[in-house]
Amino acid sequence: MRIIAGEFKGRTIKAPKGDGTRPTTDRVRESLMSAVNSACGGFEGATVLDAFAGSGALGLEALSRGAACAHFFERDGAAQRVLCGNVRALGLEARRARIHRGDVLRDPPAHARPPFSLVFLDPPYALAAQDALGLAATLAADGALAPDALVAYEHGAGTCGEADAAVAACGLALASRKKYGDTVVDLFRPKEL
Template identity: 75%
Template sequence: MRIVAGQFRGRPLKAPKGENTRPTTDRVRESMMSAVESARGGLEGAVVLDAFAGSGALGLEALSRGARCAHFFERSGEALRALGANVRALGLDARRARLHRADVLKDPPVWASEPFDLVFLDPPYALPASCALGVPRALAERGALAADAIVVYEHAASTCADADEAVDASGLALARRKKYGDTVVDVLRPAAPDDAD
């Protein structure tokens, strides 16, 4: 794995050992970031939540492309060690890369001092979509999700129907869906009031 573009382009990233994490491939990450940059008009100044961080590849890619800061949530000690090594290798300080050893499902960062502009959800594929999309819903309910935020949700292609149902219930709307083999990436935005009709 490597950083695809931006300030840290080409820099390698460590992945956690074992099979408990499933790093997003460089190709999928490149396409995902292109969609986010297009939807948002770039990543400059964005406040990012990498909710199921693993190696931190998604949040680190956003930082490389100009995001102001990223909060990384990870509960696995092994993954957190790899993430910490990646952050140190890139020379990022705690103002830009904030690591949290916590379960984002049980303790979503509704306390954030600034609302999140960009949320990455790349949970284990076995996690129901309603659980994963409960994170941005909890953020929105407490004012911790920007009104024009982008939520990127990666899930198995076999769970699209469940994802669609969960998106409707979460106060989000599907802006774009892209399939990469068995992986699907949904780009979501907060639903406009008339979207709920």
């Protein structure tokens, strides 16, 4: 895998071995980043949460494009070692790339300041949409999600109905939905109060 654009354009990053993670393909990642760029007017100064980080490709791409900092959460030790290696290979300082080992659902970064302006949710497809999107609701309730934040959720094409039901319960509004073969990427914003 390679970083697609920005400061680290063309730099190689590694993916964890095995089937414990499912790295976002370059094509989907490029389309996702383009959609985020359009929706947010760029990445400059963004505070990013890469909640199910794996290799860290989504958060690293955001940093390459100008995000101020990214918090990476990964509970699998092997995946976290690959993530740490990718961060080191890009020469990122700890103040920009913050790696947290643990389950983001059990211990969400509820006290993040500044609040997250961009959240990437790319969990294992077996994780229920209610659980994944519930993280965004938890962050919003705790003031750790900016009022104008963008939440990107990658899931299987067969779970759109489940995602739609979860979104209504989580205080989010669908901004866009794009399908790439068996993969769907939804962009959400917090609902206006």
